[in-house]
Amino acid sequence: MSALLEARSITKRFPGVTALREVSFDLRPGEIHALCGENGAGKSTLIKLLSGLHPHGSYDGELFFDGAPAQFASIADAQRTGLAVIYQELALVDELTVAENLFLGCEPRRGALIDWDRIWRDGRALLARVGLDLAPDTLVGDLGVGSKQLVEIAKALGKNARVLILDEPTAALAEREVDTLLELLRDLRRRGIACIYISHKLDEVFAVADRITVLRDGATIITLHTPATNKNEVIRAMVGREITEFFPRHASHPGEVLLSVDDLCAAAVKGGPARLHHISFELRAGEVLGIGGLMGAGRTELLMHLFGAWGTRLSGRVQLAGRPLDAASPVAALAAGLVLASEDRKRYGLILAESIGFNLSLSSISRLRRGALIDEEREAHANQGLFSSLRVKAPSLETTVGTLSGGNQQKVVLGKALMTEPRVVFLDEPTRGIDVGAKLEVYTLVNELTAQGKAVVLVSSELPELLGMSDRILMLHDGRVGGVFPKAEATPERLLAAAMGRTLTAA
Structure with a gap:
């Protein structure tokens, strides 16, 4: 034909x-x-x-x-x-x-x-x-x-x-x-x-x-x-090579509790109805906590709220490394050691008209100052280190980030987050729209973060990803916790049941 x-x-x-x-x-x-x-x-x-x-x-x-x-x-x-x-x-x-x-x-x-x-x-x-x-x-x-x-x-x-x-x-x-x-x-x-x-x-x-x-x-x-x-x-x-392991999660050795959320309730706007209801969980150093749920379950709202970028808190207590975390703004969350890599990289994660270097250091300006001015030599050194270690495919740090492929834009988002030197990293749909090779690089980065004693929250719509890369999985249903599962007890059927607000008993 x-x-x-x-x-x-x-x-x-x-x-x-x-x-x-x-x-x-x-x-x-x-x-x-x-x-x-x-x-x-x-x-x-x-x-x-x-x-x-x-x-x-x-x-x-x-x-x-x-x-x-x-x-x-x-x-x-x-x-x-x-x-x-x-x-x-x-x-x-x-x-x-x-x-x-x-x-x-x-x-x-x-x-x-x-x-x-x-x-x-x-x-x-x-x-x-x-x-x-x-x-x-x-x-x-x-x-x-x-x-x-x-x-x-x-x-x-x-x-x-x-x-x-x-x-x-x-x-x-x-x-x-x-x-x-x-x-x-x-x-x-x-x-x-x-x-x-x-x-x-x-x-x-x-x-x-x-x-x-x-x-x-x-x-x-x-x-x-x-x-x-x-x-x-x-x-x-x-x-260009054989891939034998799609979810290369290393064995974890959880340490101290870094993030504690107790009976959290939050609304989209002051005086509005609760969107998040009585959510409680703990996150330990060296651990990956996966968070799943159907669309509209409240996954992104939970992360955005803890990061200070969404909603108003109605009740509950949040602590980071034993200290209260009010997170009235993303600036306060960053200062406390919490960072978010948003699911919408083009809207919240990047300034597309600016260069790779500009975006990488954007959240870390306070760390790169010498007096009232930015230490440009220190900034360039930090940018080059992440540019190289994340293997961003671009001619240079001066390349406009909007011209990059989706996977390379995601690497810049992650690099910007890592430059803040966080203790807790929120990854909201970090592999959405990127290829198999780039996904493996994200998973390798997750392993590196937990090996350094950092704690990771991984939000994903892909059940195989949650099952393959999480140490524990929390499923949300309609703004509530539908269930929390250790890795050994998590199955696709149990996770889906929890996402739908049901309990699946073991056979």
Whole structure:
């Protein structure tokens, strides 16, 4: 079968780095073709090039669409050809209705006026195509992430897209929403629409993809037919080596209690209803406490509250190393020896327009002062040490952090946290959206922290990660403790039951 979309010998250079080297890739009509690779492998660059964000002339090599040369000058040019990209950060306007978002920028008109009757009528039809039972006048801001994702796909179909490119589409979805999305993609395949599916979640890739292409260090490594391969072969192609242990947690030897939380209740705003209810736990030096729960269980709110960045305390007591921790602000928490690496690195963890060095030292300015001024030599030495030890893939510390891959941005977030020299480290979804190799580096860092006598709280939506890297696991349900499990007693079934507010008795 001839290719619908094809890239031949694509090379893309940026100042100081070659992002793509002789990359070739093709997509057939009605095919789901997965694109896999470590962070920094070149996936995002290839997608930006295919979608017209990097216009023709800014790269070497050739693109073809439906057998004809494609010389996209812009994103709009690629969209007119029939290609649409759905990014991890959804491009919807929360303040507008679903129908208004579906036709934003291409509103049908009757003379000089917008044809609202057609917008509502065609909007209903598009929503039906993606199986979304919504009124077109629903505000997008009232939708969950899964529904927003489907609205984005409906929007693309409304522009007669023949190729959909989905970049980490399930990163923020619940399991039920993931199943809905994958079934929709299978249905689109049956209708002849082709998809490029980018994901680090190999379970999803093997569930939906017809073929898998692996990129590594900006080059095409291999293209595999999904039924004829397995996860180990794909991972080996991604990282260039065999990985035998996915969760390399070292044996722990917990010491003194570093963090104590007793009967904590907290609300989002003063005078509001409690969001966290009577939460109690202890965290010891050298220990990893995993925290799990379903979406909305209160995991992030708990960490943000203890760090001084969310809500108001209604009752309860918190102590760090035996001293009361009021944590009225993140500054106070940092001074006490507590640091948080947020789940939303782009919103809370980084200043994307600034350099790697600027971001690394941002939370440690008070430690790097000499009098009223920053000791630039000391700052540069500290930044270089973390830049090297974390193996950030970038030309230099002066590289703008917003240009890095997700995995390398996460390394900068972690480096910034470590530079504060904390005793307790909160890691909120630290491996979300990063590849297998980068995950292993995070797990190695967790082992190093606990070996140094630091205590780690690991929040994760991935049960295998919780089970593999935690010494104890606390499950939250609706802002309450659903259960606490020693590693030896934790099973997926017991954890899920606790997350749902039930108790699973041993057989």
